[in-house]
Amino acid sequence: MAYNLAMTDISLVLPFALPPSELGNDLIRALNMPALASLLTRHSGLQYKTFDNDSCALPHESWLAHALGLASAPDRPDTAAPLxxxxxxxxxxxxxxxxxxxxxxxxxxxxxxxxxxxxxxxxxxxxxxxxxxxxxxxxxxxxxxxxxxxxxxxxxxxxxxxxxxxxxxxxxxxxxxxxxxxxxxxxxxxxxxxxxxxxxxxxxxxxxxxxxxxxxxxxxxxxxxxxxxxxGPAAPTSQLAIAGGTEWMQALAAQPATVEQLIAQPGAAMLGDLIAPAQVGDWSDWLARMQRLELQWFTPLLAALKAGRIPRVKLVLSHRSGWTTVSSSASAQRKFWRKPTLNPLLKQS
The missing domain is CATH 3.30.70 (Alpha-Beta Plaits)
Incomplete structure (x- = not known):
């Protein structure tokens, strides 16, 4: 599936939003993220996929190359991110x-x-x-x-x-x-x-x-x-909004990603703020950045979803070994019997 800014749904890709399994319980206990918990728990579909640890690209990099129309689907990586x-x-x-x-x-x-x-x-x-x-x-x-x-x-x-x-x-x-x-x-x-x-x-x-x-x-x-x-010389066939991440990621951005822009013009965006602390194991910084994402992204997206301003939010949360895809809609948010929890971040098998 190609991703572009003419889509009616919002796809938000968050590299390293999944905590490492050995630290997961401790990390999610330290988080106060009710909006993300609602999106994760009151969903219309949730799936975790493993990723080949021997792959020459990380899951979000393979996703990015695919989203731009430059490589096959991320669960079938054929090259190391030809970017x-x-x-x-x-x-x-x-x-x-x-x-x-x-x-x-x-x-x-x-x-x-x-x-x-x-x-x-x-x-x-x-x-x-x-x-x-x-x-x-x-x-x-x-x-x-x-x-x-x-x-x-x-x-x-x-x-x-x-x-x-x-x-x-x-x-x-x-x-x-x-x-x-x-x-x-x-x-x-x-x-x-x-x-x-x-x-x-x-x-x-x-x-x-x-x-x-x-x-x-x-x-x-x-x-x-x-x-x-x-x-080779092939040009991207799709566009993508990106916030944070490395210099090369920002060079790929069709425009800087903001939540207001994404709600007004739904499409796909990648938020790279969690990559740096996760790569060096700075989990205090990772927690702080997760809390900022809650305030700046998940809370307004959940409000827009409940108000019917956007039809669906799809989150793609990854780490080195795999990724979780979860979709939520206004109707899914009415599943009041599902108590919001961040535990889906731990379901990585």
Whole structure:
């Protein structure tokens, strides 16, 4: 099913709104979210689906690629979120995106221990425009020398054209974070060529003044780069409103997501505010952001639903291992015998 802003129902996608099973009971006891509880309990349909933990994209990323008409349904992921050229268009690189096969190439920090390597959450880099441009200008000549043009889209968000690498199997950064990085490096015929490119860029950045200044300020050095999201020139066939999330997610947004806009013009929206705290395990921040979602989103949506201003609200709540889909309507909200509870967040099997 394609999603667009001409729909009469509202679809709200909330990555990492499902708590981890081992912390779920404690987390939902700390939440005061009567509107979300009503939407979850007084529903016309609720279903949980598991997701392949070995997938190279997270459930919400697969959902997003499908919603934009770029990939198959999220329960049948065929590629690792082919989003690069769609993100390029959002960065104003429409002409370049219309030709060739592009990847996102993002500066990264890799933590190296005696037994494994870990890709750090890219949001934690907090690259400034000046830092990103400085590192980019070091990497660009080498990329051009090997026939792989490199473009700067935004701080920490670059694009590499590699037509002959179209068969590479890559993983999204958020799928890789918290995992052993060696298990998620690009695979395929040209994987060794990318490793060489990655090594050359790492050497160019080693002990660079940008990194020395970052370390002096207590920030992570930029010691590697991550390749992902490979896509051809196909343009998105649908639009989506997005709030929060990463730079690349915001570049995909047809418009910023607001609850007022969504009620006035129903469609699909993704709220990415929960991704960052969930990825680093900051559950205090996750709780605070959930409470803000209750006030800013669930409460007005429930009121509009009960008033008949919108016919249906569909929530897609996910974590790494699966997602819950729940739909509610004005008639479903009249099921007064169902006591509102957040327990459906725990039903993940």
């Amino acid at each position: 690069a050229t769609a993100v390029m268009r959002g960065c104003g690189l429409q002409a370049e995106a219309a030709e060739g096969h592009w990847f996102m190439l993002q500066p990264a920090h890799v933590h190296i221990s005696r037994t494994h390597m870990l890709l750090s959450d890219l949001r934690g880099l907090q690259l400034s425009e000046a830092e990103s441009r400085s590192l980019y200008e070091l990497a660009r000549p080498y990329c051009e020398e090997i026939g792989k043009p490199l473009l700067h889209g935004a701080p920490g968000l670059w694009f590499l054209r590699a037509n002959d690498w179209s068969g590479l199997r890559t993983a999204t950064p958020d799928a890789t974070v918290t995992q052993s990085m060696s298990d998620w490096l690009p695979e395929g015929e040209h994987a060794r060529e990318f490793r060489k490119l990655q090594n050359e860029i790492q050497m160019l950045w080693h002990e660079h003044p940008v990194n020395e200044a970052r370390q002096a300020s207590g920030l992570q050095p930029v010691n590697s780069c991550w390749l992902w999201g490979g896509a």
